[in-house]
Amino acid sequence: MMNLIKRIVLTICLLLSANSFAHVGSPGVVYEGKAGPYQLMVSISPPDVIPGTANIQIYVENGVVDEIWVKPIYWYAGDEGSPSPDPALPVPDSPGQYQGIVWLMSSGTASLEIEVKGPDGEGKALIPLMAAATAQKEMEPGLGWVLAILGILLVILMATIIGSSVSDALLPPGKESSLRGRRIRGITISLGLMSLILYGGASWWNSWADNYKRYMYEPFKAESSIVSKNGKTVMEFMIDPNYREYRGNTLSPAYMIPDHGKLMHMFVMREGTLDAFAHLHPHRKDSLTYETNWPPLPKGRYFVFADIVRAHGFQETIVDTLVVESEVTPEEWDRMDSDDTFIRSNPVESNDDFDFGSDVIVCGKPGVRTPLPDGSTAIWEYDAAQPLKTGTLYPMTFNILNPDGEPAELEPYMGMMGHMVVMKYDGSVYIHLHPVGSYSTASQEIMDTRIAGSGRPGEFSPAPVFMDSVDNEVERIASLTEEERNDYLSELMNHDIESDGEHEGHSVVTFPYVFPEAGDYRIWIQMKRNGQVLNTAFDATVVE
Secondary structure (H helix, E strand, O other), X not given: OHHHHHHHXXXXXXXXXXXXXXXXXXXXXXXXXXXXXXXXXXXXXXXXXXXXXXXXXXXXXXXXXXXXEEEEEEOOOOOOOOOOOEEEEEOOOOOOEXXXXXXXXXXXXXXXXXXXXXXXXXXXXXXXXXXXXXXXOOOOHHHHHHHHHHHHHHHHHHHHHHHHHOOHHHOOOOOOOOOHHHHHHHXXXXXXXXXXXXXXXXXXXXXXHHHHHHOOOOOOOEEEEEEEEOOEEEEEEEEOOOOOOEOOEOOOHHHEEXXXXXXXXXXXXXXXXXXXXXXXXXXXOOOOEEEEEXXXXXXXXXXXXXXXXXXXXXXXXXEEEEEEOOOOOOOOOOOOOOOOEEEEEOOOOOOOOOOOOOOEEOOEOOOOOEEOOOOOEEEEOOOOOOOEEOOOEEEEEEEEEOOOOOEOOOEOEOOEOOEEEEEEOOOOOEEEEEOOEOOOHHHHHHHHHHHHOOOOOOOOOOOOOOHHHHXXXXXXXXXXXXXXXXXXXXXXXXXXXXXXXXXXXXXXXXXXXXXXXXXXEEEEEEEEEOOEEEEEEEEEEEEO
């Protein structure tokens, strides 16, 4: 019973902390890529209230720029229905840095178009952006009382003025009033009319407030469990059938699409110690149920984060917790998906007498060589003497070296040169990102298709995709050879793998990220060398 209570409390805390729909506790979007001849790093902080303004930071990493323009493009309106662009202005004393704001007027899938102009030419970058109301602002009680008192005084003054205007104001100068009854009637009628106006205004406001609440983003819920099927230990992930509809689009089979060739990217980490981590890709059994074989991880309670993308490009993370009461041996584990992987590492804040087994990796620190299971090493290229700060866009760079100390030759993993997961120790911040940023490449493809399509604003909708068709496409991608799959995913995501590696042989991979909160974090990176996925982890402390 106590475990059940703790599970419920932990789930509630995770959902309350999920102030971002695409990733938990990381509301911003980061992007690294090209706009024509210009290499950009972009950080976008979307509003939590719609309508609201998104703040944009743009870093131009090469070339001279004359001007930068930004504008939002809404999925339902397309390029033709988008507003005029606004300029991004240079930041004083910061060469190559620009900042701007854009208004997001309605909820749903959107994107930010950045147009760069300079002597080297012009270029555009399209960054997917999920616009949704995730909060409702509350007025401070003191301010509410002040406004209420002022409102009452205004009503009294208005009624007095109207009463006087229909009585004493009609008398010649110096004559005493004999129209007291008319003044009272004028005050009474004016109070009645103003009451009707106030009532109508309050009704209109309440209807808008109710509509706003109705369309506020509400995270999907799910129930995770461990079951035994055909002699296998299986994790079952069932999305709540009583999920709330959002803008009329449900989580039906007709509105789910793969991202990186998978319908779901699931990450699990053991709560408290964070010494167990897995990147899994559950298979869909029906419209709400997903299953995967549970890897050889220790018993305990786990955080569960499941990333999905819907057909109109809306990216979401479903949060849950899972209790594991028995351990699977490596011999018993049968990967349901060839890209499933896991690691065991030292617990956070582990003491010196921790017993490191042969299958346990030691988490690294910035600037320190960290050994990997295949004998190679990973280095987080950051000066450990410089504190990591919130609100700063960092190019988090990792260098992989062969066992002989030479630069490693990395291979794509699901169409990308690397994957990174960042999580705060308590699970209140979670994000899965790639060298190109934290946005979904499937969302980017959807927006590219939408902009290239025809149709008047508001008339475009995705064609329903049957569950069998989607599942067949996922199976087809899985059946390709490693080289064919990476080529296909890279082309599908409009992503040039060659641009990911900064050194010869692709030994270095950079992930752009902004830490949203101060605290202790564990960072997992996944890269591929000699056909083997290399998992490692780093610990970091972030300050305000």
